[in-house]
Amino acid sequence: FTHSRSSPSCSSSVQLWTLPLPFLSKPRDFSVPNSSWGPEMMRLYEHYNSQCEVEMEGGGKREGLWRKLPSYNRILKYATGGVYLSKIIQSKARLFTRNIREPGAAFEYVLFANSEEQKCVGIFQAGHLLEGPPGHVHGGAIATMIDTVTGTHASMLSGPVMTANLNINYRSPIPLGSTVLLESCLDKKEGRKIIITCKVMSTDGSKVHTETTALFLSINVCHLLERA
Numbered sequence: 001f002t003h004s005r006s007s008p009s010c011s012s013s014v015q016l017w018t019l020p021l022p023f024l025s026k027p028r029d030f031s032v033p034n035s036s037w038g039p040e041m042m043r044l045y046e047h048y049n050s051q052c053e054v055e056m057e058g059g060g061k062r063e064g065l066w067r068k069l070p071s072y073n074r075i076l077k078y079a080t081g082g083v084y085l086s087k088i089i090q091s092k093a094r095l096f097t098r099n100i101r102e103p104g105a106a107f108e109y110v111l112f113a114n115s116e117e118q119k120c121v122g123i124f125q126a127g128h129l130l131e132g133p134p135g136h137v138h139g140g141a142i143a144t145m146i147d148t149v150t151g152t153h154a155s156m157l158s159g160p161v162m163t164a165n166l167n168i169n170y171r172s173p174i175p176l177g178s179t180v181l182l183e184s185c186l187d188k189k190e191g192r193k194i195i196i197t198c199k200v201m202s203t204d205g206s207k208v209h210t211e212t213t214a215l216f217l218s219i220n221v222c223h224l225l226e227r228a
């Protein structure tokens, strides 16, 4: 059930092995409410979700300012060619934020994008497995969420990107179990460089937890596949 596709822009004979489209099951969307989502997570989700469609006079609906971004945990089944990982590791590889089985134990999050304002928001509920200082979220887990929200935002603006630099100022700790809002804004695009700023805030906006400047570089996906 595999088929190969040569990428015309890759210099070597890199092949992406995927399931043929008719057999590709729809990827599961991990960013829909589940029983672990607390009231703040639900409230913010509904706030942005309700702005994804606007009721028109006469009963119809049109797209709103915001768009909910579906999640995934992996698109490729196998990547062979210049990739040094074994086929087995490749087939097991997953986006790590989406693979903790117990709902609510780690990263619960959903992303919304506003292309008119070139903004992206992430609503993030931090579970008990993300503890750093007692009762609070680990700085690396916070950095992961910042990278995820700003990285997704940069990809929306410029296609495939890699994080080149994340400069994070941690201003106040995030209590474990709480929900926070990540707000990602395009600062500027210069050639291949995309510079994005991101604030992590309490949901009422009264507290800034972190402030970040992130640099992404547009890449050709062969950049990833040819590194052996």
Ligand SMILES: CCCCCCCCCC(=O)SCCNC(=O)CCNC(=O)[C@H](O)C(C)(C)COP(=O)(O)OP(=O)(O)OC[C@H]1O[C@@H](n2cnc3c(N)ncnc32)[C@H](O)[C@@H]1OP(=O)(O)O
Binding pocket: 147, 148, 149, 151, 152, 155, 161, 162, 163, 164, 165, 193, 215, 217, 219
């Ligand atoms: C839908 C997808 C959802 C995804 C969500 C999750 C997002 C997760 C994103 C990640 O975590 S990516 C993984 C972490 N990042 C890496 O592993 C990147 C490792 N580094 C690299 O692969 C390369 O260094 C990189 C692609 C970033 C740049 O290599 P290039 O060869 O393409 O660029 P080059 O080194 O020629 O630099 C190009 C320009 O960028 C500048 N530059 C590069 N790295 C920089 C840096 N770190 N700081 C400042 N400037 C930098 C460099 O000075 C130069 O500036 P000028 O053009 O003005 O001369």
